[in-house]
Amino acid sequence: MNIQILPEILANQIAAGEVVERPASIVKELMENSIDAGASRIAIEIQAAGKESIKVSDNGSGMEPEDARLAFERHATSKIQSAGDLEAIRSLGFRGEALPSIAAIARVRLTTGTGGGQNGTEVSIEGGGALRIREIAFSRGTTLEVNQVFYNTPARQKFLKKDGTEASHITQVVQQQALAHPEIQFSLHHNGRQLLATLPTDQSLYRIAELFGADLAGELIRVEQGDGTYRIEGFISSPVYTRSNRNTQYCFINSRCVRDKVLLSATQQGYSHLLPRGQHPVLFLFLTMDPGLLDVNVHPAKAEVRFAFQQDVYRFVRQAVQDALQQNEKTFAASADDSITGSGREAAPSNDWPGHPSGPLPAMGSVPAATGAETRKGDWSQGLEALYRPAPAAGPQRAAAADPRQIEVFGQKPQPVSDLVFSEFEPVGQLNHSFIVMQGPKGILVVDQHIAHERVLYERFREAAHNKKVEVQDLLFPLTVELPPAEAQALSQHLESLKELGLELEPFGNNGFLLRSVPAVLKHHDQEIIVREVAGHLLREEKDRTLQDKMEDIMIMMSCRNAIKVNHPLELDQMRKLMHDLEHTRMPYTCPHGRPIALLFEMNDILRKFQRI
Known part of the structure; x- marks a missing residue:
């Protein structure tokens, strides 16, 4: 095939892909134009998450008829005049690409006026075609209406997400501009419902x-x-x-x-x-x-x-x-x-083990004695801390006296396990009140108590959710939670799915929710933080993330919240109970995030380093 120059309309549609990724991109570009025009009030109205229509109105300086026409020419801008201006850009827009790119993939109508008793101008364009210009009665400011986004590029249209996701992206870009410009009044409506409204302020x-x-x-x-x-x-x-x-x-x-x-x-x-x-x-x-x-x-x-x-x-x-x-x-x-175990705003977790210790957690600044009945528990904790952590380099005076074999033993790297039978090992204590230390015929096993418990809780939670038997704790008084607009929009799309996980919420006001019940395992936690974190998980969008994937993430988060924390003392019976529960999970060797739960210091390696074999 010979090289050919692309038709202008096709070239513009291709170029538009760099600027217009989704409806939120259009809202962002139009708001930036309004801000550059000195607007003190910007109103955004969208239908069907911007797929059907986007309308951005401002009270900025407006445009003269000739400028309104040139605005749809590619690389036409009032922001810069020379290459040197690129080094002193203070405006948000400067390339002159936004309006031509938007006009290439949608039906656009611009109405603008400079006030002062003069009429305004209306410019219409469809799919990058010919401009239709007429004089109209219009006061100061500019209104841009963008309809049927990607109507002429169906390949782009099919990659748009559900309305809730696209509306969340639009809400986010409006939030960003509202934060950057507190002096401007912003409003955002979706399908006639107000999602965001601010008043101008200098603070x-x-x-x-x-x-x-x-x-x-x-x-x-x-x-x-x-x-x-x-x-x-x-x-x-x-x-x-x-x-x-x-x-x-x-x-x-x-x-x-x-x-x-x-x-x-x-x-x-x-x-x-x-x-x-x-x-x-x-x-x-x-x-x-x-x-x-x-x-x-x-x-x-x-x-x-x-x-x-x-x-x-x-x-x-x-x-x-x-x-x-x-x-x-x-x-x-x-x-x-707080700096080690979690946020100071979180309540201590409850556990389903009898006799689970409660109260403040000890600090991790020093190595505590291991918990257990044996009188030698301190030795286990002190010795295994050295084993688990690289030994410090010997100073000049100590180098000659240091035994290289001992240094080599404590520098030995443990191996993650994938085929051990935990019941063959017996707990002997804790390291730093964070790791369960076990001994057995194959060596010394060190288990991360937090992620071990997280695995147990996750599988219980997952099975209960699958069988629709999640134990629920109804709140005596519903809790009101106000969320940022983007997170509220994301949360509102998944209320039924969250209810199946025991988290019952209902809309309350523009961006508020009433929390009526929580999973019983989370009843002692700060419930507002749980709701905010769930909303945050739902707001994050990753490629090919299904609803089931998002619910999995939330179950993992809830399990992590309720699992035993590091720096938490356990009795030997509690350690045995945890290891028994862990052994009966489907995947006992890694946490839901994929980290190894246990590390093995093999007995043969220890004996070999001490020259016993």
């Missing part, structure tokens, strides 16, 4: 409270720092108020929302050891810098940036987070337990 914290609730806003710590080159402002959560996902992490650079690995890594390092394992802080951070130090033209959707001095930005943000945490008393509300 970012008020906007955060509007979108995410006063409870979350009350847990935040202010960040404010500048060095002449960079300035950062915003809010972060205390280490005792964390999430199991990153859904509530928002980073803005020069008022542009980005997902930047440098910023996220810097903030995580700023918390250092304060965060519970697997938990993430809430972030609302606004970084400003000279546009010349930043390249925003590296991603089709402008969702990524490149820094001129990446390490400088990393160090600056990390230090700002560290300083904010050190200066705030909320940071020191986290005990040593």
